[in-house]
Amino acid sequence: MTSPDSAEAGLPAPLTADRLRLGAEQLAARDPDFDALLQRFGPPPLWPREPGFATLVQIILEQQVALKAARTLFERLDRHLGGVRPAAVLEVSEAGLRNQGLTRQKARYCHELARRVDSGALDLEQVARQPDADGRQALLAVPGLGPWSVDVYYLMALRRPDVWPQGDLALAVALQDIKGLASPPTRAEQHRFASAWSPWRAVAARLLWVHYLAARGDYPEQGQ
Known part of the structure; x- marks a missing residue:
């Protein structure tokens, strides 16, 4: 649910575990690469931090x-x-x-x-x-x-659902892997990819971080 303060300001509802799962499922429905990640790992972690x-x-x-x-x-x-x-x-x-x-x-x-x-x-x-x-x-x-x-x-x-971290190197490497690119995408190329994932770009980033960690042995697949 959106808090009263968020609703008054017209802010999007912050990500919760349920909204994270919903966003991951919607991304998987429109992008087969995300579908493969969701099948392997399940919904990504929320990785919440305390504001301040x-x-x-x-x-x-x-x-x-x-x-x-x-x-x-x-x-x-x-x-x-x-x-x-x-x-x-x-x-x-x-x-x-x-x-x-x-x-x-x-x-x-x-x-x-x-x-x-x-x-x-x-x-x-x-x-x-x-x-x-x-x-x-x-x-x-x-x-x-x-x-x-x-x-x-x-x-x-703040757990905004539609934020893409500009210039994140791990995301560039993960995008190169799952999209079969010859080299890590530039910031402009990342932006073009991410624009298709709105309003769930923050969920897409989490799915890609999971892939990055798993490729280095730091994240388990489902059932392991």
Whole structure:
């Protein structure tokens, strides 16, 4: 169901397990490659994340590194700070973040994000209630939050059903595999593929991530 706030703002209902299954079934009905993935793996995971500051920090840490390495770094930071909150990040300063393993650039990004959220310049609860174009503009104004990071936040934390993560390398590799392409598709080519999967592009991305993980032995087929 759509929440009252979402309905008032004209926002799409967030993905749930039931809506995820519905979207996967509709994609399978129109694209045989998705049908094959659904038969092999079943509906993809929701992979939900809690909306808010800590998730945005984790997404920043995930930029251009393996997810496992980013998760380890985030967990270390979480333990050190006693919770990844804006005030705690500001208290340790950029130097303190670097001491926990963050690069100079990512420490600066996380510190600036904390400053904006702590001061009220960026209201993440308001972002969640706004139309996507307005909320995305507010997030993209933060140094370190580019299109991919904002897309992942909308897809995983806000669970919007029709978001395609721009420039995701794993999705490019998965598309190359299932479509039998000679090389990974460019961003423009990915966009052309994904446009046919609206209004379930976020579900398509999850199905493709499952394929990517399974090809590397990190996701089981049904019945295994």
